[in-house]
Amino acid sequence: MVTMITTTHGDMDEALLEKKTGEVNNDQEYTTWVEYWLKGELVHRSAHIALKKGIEIFGEVANLGA
Amino acid sequence: MANTTAMCTSFKKELLNGSHALGTQATNSVRTVTTKDTFNGALYLVTATINSTTEVYSATGELAATGNYTAKGALLTNATVPSTTGTTAFWTPSASLVWTNLTSSGAFDAVLIINNKSTSGGAELAVSVNTFGSQSITAGTLTLTMPTNDATTGLIRLA
Numbered sequence: 001m002v003t004m005i006t007t008t009h010g011d012m013d014e015a016l017l018e019k020k021t022g023e024v025n026n027d028q029e030y031t032t033w034v035e036y037w038l039k040g041e042l043v044h045r046s047a048h049i050a051l052k053k054g055i056e057i058f059g060e061v062a063n064l065g066a
Numbered sequence: 067m068a069n070t071t072a073m074c075t076s077f078k079k080e081l082l083n084g085s086h087a088l089g090t091q092a093t094n095s096v097r098t099v100t101t102k103d104t105f106n107g108a109l110y111l112v113t114a115t116i117n118s119t120t121e122v123y124s125a126t127g128e129l130a131a132t133g134n135y136t137a138k139g140a141l142l143t144n145a146t147v148p149s150t151t152g153t154t155a156f157w158t159p160s161a162s163l164v165w166t167n168l169t170s171s172g173a174f175d176a177v178l179i180i181n182n183k184s185t186s187g188g189a190e191l192a193v194s195v196n197t198f199g200s201q202s203i204t205a206g207t208l209t210l211t212m213p214t215n216d217a218t219t220g221l222i223r224l225a
Contacts, residue, residue, distance in 0.1 A: 042204055043205065045202060045205075046207045047208055048209040048211065049198050049210045050211040051198065051211065051221070052219060053219045054156075054196070054223060055071065055073045056154075056223040056224070057078060057223070
């Protein structure tokens with residue numbers, strides 16, 4: 001089965017391309033990316049960024065008559 | 067110049083002013099918010115400076131509106147109302163942001179959440195900034211998945 005990849009040159013057969021992948025995994029995110037290269041030219045790059053944590057603020061109430 | 071993860075300080079004040087409706091309010095004989103606001107996630111270049119002092123949306127430093135990216139980014143799906151666990155209230159968009167067939171105008175590392183329905187000087191109010199490792203997209207798909215919607219990881223949490 002032929003897998004087609006969207007590239008800067010239109011859809012191309014994955015078999016004709018060099019594939020590179022990578023990931024970032026830390027406290028804030030888990031990110032994966034995939035690149036496809038054609039004869040040294042980057043023709044496709046996708047990424048999936050999964051945020052692990054949002055932002056927290058703390059509400060405070062002052063003491064009356066302190 | 068750098069982008070910094072933060073809840074926008076102006077957003078905190080605007081919460082006290084009732085300027086943001088992340089969900090709808092239950093029936094209230096005095097005042098009822100029957101329509102919640104809509105929010106966008108806009109992407110910013112690594113060369114931008116968005117942080118806690120960001121008060122409203124600005125195109126400065128945003129990805130250019132090319133390569134299937136449009137100004138102000140994409141609409142966030144907001145199907146889950148704010149909730150609480152223990153003493154912490156939290157809210158998280160209910161679906162990932164997805165751009166298909168995208169070619170970014172440069173490397174980016176931040177998403178700015180803006181309120182489409184509440185403005186100042188004609189510009190959408192800023193909610194928060196979330197940063198991540200620098201990325202660029204070429205004729206590809208960017209998926210930005212939100213954190214788990216709970217009291218310890220939700221996108222917006224008030225403890």
